[in-house]
Amino acid sequence: MRLLVLCTHNSARSQMAEAWLRHHARLLGVDLEVHSAGTEKTFVKEEAKRAMAEVGLDLSGHTSKTLLEVPDPWNFGLVLTVCDQAKEACPVYPKKTLKRHVSFPDPSGKPLEEWRRVRDALGRMSLFLVQSLKEGRVPADEELERAAWG
Template sequence: MRLLVLCTHNSARSQMAEAWLRRWARGLGVDLEVHSAGTEKTFVKEEARQAMAEVGLDLSGHFSKTLWEVPDPWGFDLVLTVCDQAKEACPAYPARTAKRHVSFPDPTGKPLEEWRKVRDALGRMARYLVEALKEGRVPSDEELRKAAGL
């Protein structure tokens, strides 16, 4: 299965979600190819790198990219938007693509503690999503929000 995480700038939330999803997929033995992208390209924020490093996830190789920079941008089975602006700008995908949306707060400009809260919520949501995919199902937006604690 191929999964794309979309956010506005691909600088924080989508990058953190990508790292969590890869960790849980590997840990739970789920064959999941994960990519992230933004509706605009910027850079990965240092606070995202720092918050993720605290839980052993290294974002040093990550970089901000748009949808057009990911392999086979129209070949995703699941597209997950993690901010409202990205949901609104999300392109139309083929009918076989499932779309899910969970809006996480933007921690930009806030203390590191706020970054940690978003990081942990993304981690809870990612684990729940990968567990559901392992069972052969795609959970609803509401299930994902509840798993995240939002």
């Protein structure tokens, strides 16, 4: 399955989710092609890199990109929005594309502890999503929300 994580700037939350999803898919042996993009292009924030490095995931090679910079941008099995603004701006996808949304707060401008809190919630949600995909199902928004925040 091809999966797109969409956020506003593709600078933090979507980048962290992309790394987590790839990590969990690799560990669980799930064939998952993961991309992330933003409704606007900026840069990957240093705090995101630092927070993910603490759990052994490297964002140093990641770059911020818009949807049109992602390979084959209209051919995804699942589009996951991780901020409310991206959900509202999400383009219309073909009917075959499933869309899911979980709102994660923007940790920008906050202490590293808030980055860790968002990172860990993204990690829990990503693990649950990959486990569900391995079982052959795509969980509902509410299930993903519970996995992230309890």
